Amino acid sequence: MINKSIIINGVRQTLIVDEEVTLANVLRGQLHLTGTKIGCGKAQCGACSVIMDGKVIRSCVTKMKRVPDEAQITTIEGVGTQKELHPLQLAWMIHGGAQCGFCSPGFIVSAKGLLDENTNPTREEVRDWFQRHRNACRCTGYKPLIDAVMTAARLIRGEVKVEELWEKLPQDGSIWGSNYIRPSALAKVTGTCDYGADLGIKMPCGTLQLKLVQAKVSHANILSIDTSEAEKMPGVYKVITHKDVKGKNRITGLITFPNNKGDGWDRPILCDEKVFQFGDAIAIVAADTEEHAQAAVEKVKVELEILPAYMSAPAAMADDAIEIHPGTPNIYWETKVIKGEETAPIMEDSEVVVVQDDFYVGRQPHLPMEPDVGFAYIDDQERVVVHSKSIGIHLHHAMIAPGLGLEPDKLVLVQNPAGGTFGYKFSPTIEALLGVAAMATGKPVFLNFDYYQQITYTGKRSPFFINLKYGATKEGKLLAMEADWSVDHGPYSEFGDLVTLRGSQFIGASYMIPNIRSNGRTVCTNHAWGSAFRAYGSPQSLFATEVLMDELAEKLGMDPFELRYKNIYRPGDTTPTGCQPDVYSLVEMMDKLRPLYDAAKEKARAESTADKKRGVGISLGAYGAGLDNPDGSEAWADYTETGVTIFNAWEDHGQGADMGTLATAHQALLPLGIKPEQIKLVMNDTSITPASGPAGGSRSQVMVGNAIKIACEELLKGIQKPDGTYRTYAEQVEAGLPTHFIGKYGTPAGYNGCDLETGQGAPFTTYMYAAFMSEVEVDVQTGKTKVLGMTGIFDVGTLANKLVVDGQMYGGMIQGLGLALSEDFEDLNKHIDLISCGLPYPKDIPEKLVVDYVMTPREHGPFGASGVGEAPLTSPHASIINGITDACGVRITRLPALPEKVLAGLKAKQ
Ligand code: MCN
Ligand code: FES
Ligand code: FES
Secondary structure: OEEEEEEEOOEEEEEEEOOOOEHHHHHHHHOOOOOOOOOOOOOOOOOOEEEEOOEEEEHHHOEHHHOOOOOEEEOHHHHOOOOOOOHHHHHHHHOOOOOOOOOHHHHHHHHHHHHHHOOOOOHHHHHHHHHHOOOOOOOOOOHHHHHHHHHHHHHHHOOOOHHHHOOOOOOOOOOOOEOOOOOOHHHHHOOOOOOHHHHHHOOOOOOEEEEEEEOOOOOEEEEEEEOHHHHOOOOEEEEEOHHHOOOOOEEOOOOOOOOOOOOOOOEEOOOOOEEOOOOOEEEEEEEOOHHHHHHHHOOOEEEEEEOOOOOOHHHHHOOOOOOOEOOEOOEEEEEEEEEOOOOHHHHHOOOOEEEEEEEEEOOOOOOOOOOOEEEEEEOOOOOEEEEEOOOOHHHHHHHHHHHHOOOHHHEEEEEOOOOOOOOHHHOOOOHHHHHHHHHHHOOOEEEEOOHHHHHHOOOEOOOEEEEEEEEEOOOOOEEEEEEEEEEEOOOOOOOHHHHHHHHHHHOOOOEOOOEEEEEEEEEOOOOOOEOOOOOOOHHHHHHHHHHHHHHHHHHHOOOHHHHHHHHEOOOOOOOOOOOOOOOOOHHHHHHHHHHHHHHHHHHHHHHOOOOEEEEEEEEEEEEEEOOOOOOEEEEEEEEOOOOEEEEEOOOOOOOOHHHHHHHHHHHHOHHHOOOHHHEEEEEOEOOOOOOOOOOOOOOHHHHHHHHHHHHHHHHHHHHEOOOOOEOOHHHHHHOOOOOEEEEEEEOOOOOOEEOOOOOOEEOOOEEEEEEEEEEEEEEOOOOOEEEEEEEEEEEOEOOOEHHHHHHHHHHHHHHHHHHHHOOOOOOOOOOOOOOOOOOOOHHHOOOEEEEEEOOOOOOOOHHHEOOOOOHHHOOHHHHHHHHHHHHHOOOOOEOOOOHHHHHHHHHHHO
16 A cells, blocks of 8 residues: 555545555546546546546556655546536537537546646547547547537637527427537536446445456357356355246346247346356356456356357357357347339349348447446345446346346336447346346345446347349339348347348338349347347348448449439338338438538549548438337326426436436426426336336337327416416415326227238337438558548438437437448457457547438327437448449448458459
8 A cells, every 4th residue: 555645636545545546536436526437447438537647548448556755636527517617518518519428528637738738729630639648438429529629628718608608499498409508518527427337336335346256268158167266256245146046047138029930038137057148147156346256257167068169150150159059049030021013023034223232240349338237135125226327127027037037026127327228238248147136135235347348248230141132124113122121139048030021121222123022031149148229120131231332333423412312202202111200301301411422522532642542422311210119108297386297118228218208308397487407316226216218219209298298288287277367376276176197108009010921010109210421532552431421311300309319319320430431340360459349539520520401200209209329320331332432432331341341352453
């Protein structure tokens, strides 16, 4: 131990510390300055940034022995407070810089370091600074953050006043569609929002720290597990194995479709007979400290019989592959599309122009800045209470209760503020492990993944291997489509059939294709299990759809824009599932894009050089907002002395569930004339909030929004006097009338999902539409692609909150950039951190990032809203890939388009 005297946020502190411990751990663990976050833990994300003696440093890799005596340290808590915000914190809120907000303290501290040196930076200098200090954000696409720094600099220079920056609301006070700032922003930008790890640090003394014994192989039989040595290690309270699990020790995948050959009970909570993938949890060590728990993990002996590992769908489909789950074939679900006439005769017709190709979109890692984290305890009603990042608390409740052996009323799930999930938390991750540990020890327990575990042992996007074929007239009118796809869903079946069905629903979407014959299948493999990832199945489906459209255009000698324009949905046209889309706005969207496309093409031609070739690519995206019908939701509205309280379980990944709830409730309550600050939100706790359904499939604004609207309308009806005015709360109570109002929404009749034999039906009430354009530059010496501009035109109906929606679009489009060029999780030895997994950093992002809207009100959305969250990640990557072809003639059909692949393509062309 050493004794250090440091000045933290202006206050001298005497600290007795281990010199090997990091500054981040001392700030957080000893001083409870939890505004400094730990994301990657290895100097790659900047979440832990602090200023030490005038320099921005990453405290997660700064050991205490390197912190000089008398060092002056500024953390986010010293930058500004909720009452006295720093201009950066204000600007962050005004520009919607804090979505999940996990990166916000680190960015703001880092930006303060910059503005302390230079109050007049250029945008490029801001970008350079964040790049140099490795500040990473997964939600915002960086643009709002650069905007925020520029605004803060203007505020500091006195060129603008705060009041001038606040949006003026309309006369009626409506905040619907405005840039109203989300309720959670203030806590996020001041570092006072407690995420799971922060809450974990503040748990009571005696809370057990958990570490996992995880499989280091991908497929094996377990012969024995010996915990005896580990049990004797210092500080160990208990080593927990499958024998300690009271229930079925399985997480049920709640099989979606009856023709699934599995039963959904395939995922162990703690492995008993087999290891199905790398990282599978075999035992949990519960100890007094993390270090003691980790030391004991190394002492658990697991004897294995190694089995062949099938690391891709084709490998697991091979004739000689053994069944990964004995008794269930590796191909466990199949889907078909039968729309219109037989396609074979059309394709064989000599008048028909045919194109066909193979496509692969891989295991894109989610890369949230906050690694998985949670805690559990037994409450005063003998209930097991699990707090986590779950984005489906009621769904996960049903998935884990039988495995734990708990009656439903003995399990409570609560969502902590989450530092981004992008869908991986649609699957339970550590919830059941926490439940088991709390039950086996009877103590509060805490588990925090490090970033390596986050990457190697949480679900990933499911790779699709697609063969796609179009037949069209010589004039470019699509006549027929044939598709065949295999989905690598990893070893666990949960929602595997559903994501495979997305192929039926969205391969060929946006275009009227009268005749379709397709087959898709879900395949069990030993690579990372497939979890939801934003846009779920559509980036795979639409990549093939959109790149093959360009191949068809090339074969026909047509401009890709014109070919698309000719085939997009027009009134009367139908989707691949044979139903009419909710609105026909693609024509208007493409009309909006056309002049931008023409100008971009001209610019690219003018600026292309022999070494740096420029090109422009486009793509369209259509995706459903909702889970497959029938879908629905529930929310409550309580009349209170101070206003109205809304109860719902609209889980917040960071997208803005708080803002969506507030905007919707406020709009519905406009006749009451209450202010937004009079609406209180109670969210995301299965013991006190209704089942609103998971925050997946971009369904919440539509489904939960409708339920909120109904609850508020019920409230207005319930408190209305005969003369049309409203009773006060006191009058309502005095009259003995109810103050609690329930809103239940269900999708209307006629939307019953897809027929399992033909893939035909109406799976969604509302859809989102997107048109993307990417301007790219390919360096022909290195094969490196630089994206110079990205434009997205969207129709997501009316907007509940413009700031939120803009932020969703920027962030999603940049995830598409990552998917196109760099992101991958394939090699278990190589793809182990943010950098090796290809996370885009500030300098990878084009300065020109443009979003615009066509706002067609939706019949089935509250106040005309459709969903938003996934629209920006439907097909932006395809526009980049099409741009690469336009620039240099190389067509990449297997993502990501790494420089070596493009270079190989260039060489092959020569
Ligand atoms: N919204 C709006 N106007 C509309 C529709 C939506 O202002 N017409 C707002 C909503 O109020 C909400 C947000 O946009 O704040 C997204 O709403 P919606 O499309 O209904 O999606 P969900 O709330 O169900 O959120 C889930 C969606 C999905 S599926 C993933 S994955 C995702 C996403 O949103 N993960 C995210 N966005 C994310 N954003 C962040 N920052 N982090 C994630 O992990
Ligand atoms: Fe320190 Fe990521 S850089 S937590
Ligand atoms: Fe930056 Fe979520 S707001 S990581």
